[in-house]
Amino acid sequence: MRTAVILMLTIFLPPALEAAPPPSNGIPLPATYKHWQVLGVSHRDDNRSLRAIVGNTTAMIAARKGDTDPWPDGTILGKLVWKDSRHPFWQPAIVPGALSHIEFMVKDRKRFKETGGWGFARWVGDKLEPLNNDGGKPCFECHKAAAKTDFVFTRPVRLP
Amino acid sequence: MRTAVILMLTIFLPPALEAAPPPSNGIPLPATYKHWQVLGVSHRDDNRSLRAIVGNTTAMIAARKGDTDPWPDGTILGKLVWKDSRHPFWQPAIVPGALSHIEFMVKDRKRFKETGGWGFARWVGDKLEPLNNDGGKPCFECHKAAAKTDFVFTRPVRLP
Numbered sequence: 001m002r003t004a005v006i007l008m009l010t011i012f013l014p015p016a017l018e019a020a021p022p023p024s025n026g027i028p029l030p031a032t033y034k035h036w037q038v039l040g041v042s043h044r045d046d047n048r049s050l051r052a053i054v055g056n057t058t059a060m061i062a063a064r065k066g067d068t069d070p071w072p073d074g075t076i077l078g079k080l081v082w083k084d085s086r087h088p089f090w091q092p093a094i095v096p097g098a099l100s101h102i103e104f105m106v107k108d109r110k111r112f113k114e115t116g117g118w119g120f121a122r123w124v125g126d127k128l129e130p131l132n133n134d135g136g137k138p139c140f141e142c143h144k145a146a147a148k149t150d151f152v153f154t155r156p157v158r159l160p
Numbered sequence: 161m162r163t164a165v166i167l168m169l170t171i172f173l174p175p176a177l178e179a180a181p182p183p184s185n186g187i188p189l190p191a192t193y194k195h196w197q198v199l200g201v202s203h204r205d206d207n208r209s210l211r212a213i214v215g216n217t218t219a220m221i222a223a224r225k226g227d228t229d230p231w232p233d234g235t236i237l238g239k240l241v242w243k244d245s246r247h248p249f250w251q252p253a254i255v256p257g258a259l260s261h262i263e264f265m266v267k268d269r270k271r272f273k274e275t276g277g278w279g280f281a282r283w284v285g286d287k288l289e290p291l292n293n294d295g296g297k298p299c300f301e302c303h304k305a306a307a308k309t310d311f312v313f314t315r316p317v318r319l320p
Binding site for chain 1: 193194195196197198200201202203204205206207210211212214240242247249250252253254255256259262286287288305306308309313314315317318319320
């Protein structure tokens with residue numbers, strides 16, 4: 001019971017106390033994103049960045065049921081992106097350096113019907129400067145490469 | 161309210177329905193680990209593996225307060241480790257392949273006083289075969305490289 005109370009506090013208290021940055025492409029920063037669960041991890045060796053992929057409750061339920069073709073309306077997927085750094089005590093490990101950006105895909109088939117049913121939002125750097133790029137159309141252009149998987153690159157990890 | 165109820169269900173229901181694997185070094189698999197929040201990410205280019213680092217509620221509260229020197233008793237840190245794979249639609253991205261293992265560090269200064277106050281546990285592969293290696297002493301030997309940071313390699317990420 002005590003754990004449940006602490007959990008509710010950690011989930012619901014912080015957003016109310018923090019100032020939100022301006023929206024990106026008309027999408028507000030999801031207030032609870034720091035508390036979402038893990039859907040995946042990736043490392044890009046072209047632009048040398050490490051990523052944690054997280055999801056809101058709708059996303060996690062869909063992913064665990066394998067119900068992601070298409071992802072349901074209400075899904076929000078988040079990508080937390082850091083520049084590569086080397087671990088000071090363990091050189092073969094590449095670990096998060098400076099924050100590059102955080103970005104989100106929001107599923108709403110009606111609202112975002114021109115971009116595959118997804119809204120695209122990004123905030124850059126520690127100051128969370130919002131990106132506004134023609135309603136996310138350039139984002140969607142790249143995501144067309146993942147058209148077979150509802151325009152989502154991330155394949156949710158399965159844990160035993 | 162509905163979100164809170166769904167959240168409680170996703171946190172508390174699944175463990176009761178799943179069979180637990182045998183303990184590792186006398187430590188049981190943390191029942192709710194799939195639902196923990198993200199503390200970090202890493203990629204090892206020596207053994208080609210990708211990692212998500214997650215923490216229980218005690219760990220997350222300590223990390224967000226910067227209260228990790230030392231980490232408090234009750235902390236559990238989890239590392240979810242996959243073999244490298246290349247994304248089929250986006251070659252520069254290294255993504256999780258087969259599950260390598262999941263491993264945990266459990267802080268209890270009394271119980272684990274011979275290994276820096278930490279218990280070490282690991283379950284290997286999709287079958288979650290438990291590792292039993294002399295109470296985790298070989299794990300501790302390597303973790304001595306991180307003695308300056310309470311034997312923990314992971315530096316929790318800070319999100320704005």
